Amino acid sequence: MDLTLNDEEREIRDWVRTFVTKELMPLEPQVLERERRGERGFTLEELRELQEKAKQSGFFGVLTPEEYGGMGLGSLMAALIEIELGRTFVQFKFGGDADNILFHANDEQKKRYLEPTISGERYSCFAITEPGAGSDARNIRTAAVRDGDEWVINGEKTFITGGDIADFCMVFAVTDKEKGADGGVTCFLVDREAGWTSATIPTMGQWGPASLSFQDVRVPHSAILGEEGRGFALAMKWIGKGRFMLPARALGACERLVEMAMEQAKNRVTFGEPIANRQAIQWMIADSAVEIEALRWLVLTAAWQVDNGIDSRQSQSMAKLYGGVQANQIVDRVLQIHGGMGYTRELPIERWYRELRLLRIYEGTDEIQRRTIARNLLSGHVSVRGHLG
Template identity: 70%
Template sequence: MVDFSLTDEQREIRDWVRTFVERELIPLENEVLIRERRGEEPGLTAQERRELQQLAKKSDFWGVQTPVEYGGMGLDAVTTALIETELGRSFASFRFGGEADNILYHANEDQKRRYLLPTIAGERTSCFAITEPGAGSDAKAIRTSAVKDGPEWVVNGEKTFITGGNEADFALVFAVTDKELGADGGVTCFLVDRDHGWHSEPIDTMGERRPASIVLEDVRVPEENVLGEVGKGFPLAMQWIGKGRYLLPARALGSCERLLDMSIEYSKTRETFGAPIAERQAIQWMIADSQMEIEALRLLVLHAAWQVDQGRDSRHAQSIAKLFGGVKANEIVDRMMQIHGGMGYTRELPIERWYRDLRLLRIFEGTDEIQRRTIARDLLKGRVKVGATLG
């Protein structure tokens, strides 16, 4: 028999995060919307984010998945998915402090001292820079180059749609160091400080996120800033990309839960032709379909996370969860806007904001098409057998 119950610790953590979101994040939403309507930066301000992180740290909520030996909580994947779901209940995007890119743990001792530890402490900020104007889903097509010049590497190229690139003081830059070897042995990861000479420009989008375009022109990087080994950068990139893909639909799950709650309450009070719209079959079907899909998404997310905790190859399950989550989250937010009618279309309510934000889930960190390609190839090549995901 499969046991779907949570441990006492998991319930306590989930409930603590839900209370944090209700007390600290949701009350900020109206101000966030007002600032955005005035044309100011979307989302929480840097100061608000820091204050919230420090507030959570007082309750020992720091470094959710950071190993205990580095001062973090060292939580498992299922518990982390539960946390992301609760954080998704607010469109005021927030993450707890004390985290560092997973591939930074491959750093040598000197690099850990200069990059990893300060990042965990919140003293430094990084960004992952692999995507380029001509290399999005096809990460092997990167063109940024790095040429050895004495004790330094000279890096030239452009990165785009880099999350956190506007705020970061150093970047994990992937560059071609040997064209002949290609991605399998000719790509290297460099730790590149902003002070080394790269600059960034924000990219306006239809949602909250404002990724960066990063330009590197003859940026000189010391040899000691190679992360891992020369020519071994692509496996690091895939390790970064593959980590926590289940967390994206987990956060969307929380958004859908809140949206459905809002729509249920609205349908009980909004009347047409002398009765609440909750009594209309058309509304009831939208609510029922959304609940069905939310519960299906929850199981897909937790199953992918469970596989991670079991040490299994979870990439197939994560692709399924991300694909289903992206498609269904967009269908659900569309239904919830329909239930709210004209009010849902206005900026007086946060539904239109979620409508824009959730659309990104079908594009970034692997498009719907890439997920379908991955799922199909796994099946066609026999890497995964139909019906064998629990075996």
């Protein structure tokens, strides 16, 4: 396992690093000011402008296959790019991407949904979570009943990322109760014009999920994505598309936060000397550095396994679990090193504090990751000796 970057990979990583430093970090004060007024920190128009600037340099569709105009990069490079983007709390992502399950669309659906999403003309959202079905996705209650050549959808979805701006959704509904999740759940592509509505859910951070309501929403039979009754398999493919990308972004945040902490420790003087000379502060920095390096290898190992066709589910769960727990511990230490100033809104530390807390909940809670890891070990599916055996 050699993670040495070749010249092209290093050039890509360095370009993203420069883009983040020159284009995104200068926006941080403005984003903070807007958010604290209760506004959206980063508008869609501003996002598009920056995405277009990046596209002019060739950065478009990082994971999108070249046949659709993307870069077609592997998972390892995608993780390295995500680490660099994580060094700022400005919620930027490169344009040209689409949900992985949209590539399972038929030719007509690709023209209507996939291609416009890649080009940025349309916005999608993935709707499976419900008030009574979070991590237990098999417990969904939203139902679709066939009526001739149409399906009538009724139900509620909650905590849907992008649900407030999406103009179409991939909604999962029960189409056959008797068959259960593995044969009775279907995914539908549903335009907002079909009648579903959304409402933003206020949160302690800047993640703005939405609740979606479906009341007698009618869609044609042709709206089915994939096969009827095979929606749950698609949902699991979406959920498992790259769980390591979440801790990758947190890793970048942790790197930046610890750099801030070290700068503070060198400049803050108490009792005649910098607090960097205090053992308590040194240990906080040392422990954080070790945890960052451990997380880096967990993330990159999972990405490397994906690129090499190795079952990475265990590695991804480990990266997600460790990343969420340690990122929260690191940001807490950084706030402590900054003292009272760290607790104020003058610095962005409290902003990261709230944002990183989400990592332990969405896309699979800590408890779900532990459950997955333990079950894989106890069943003999994996070994504590790792994939090397």
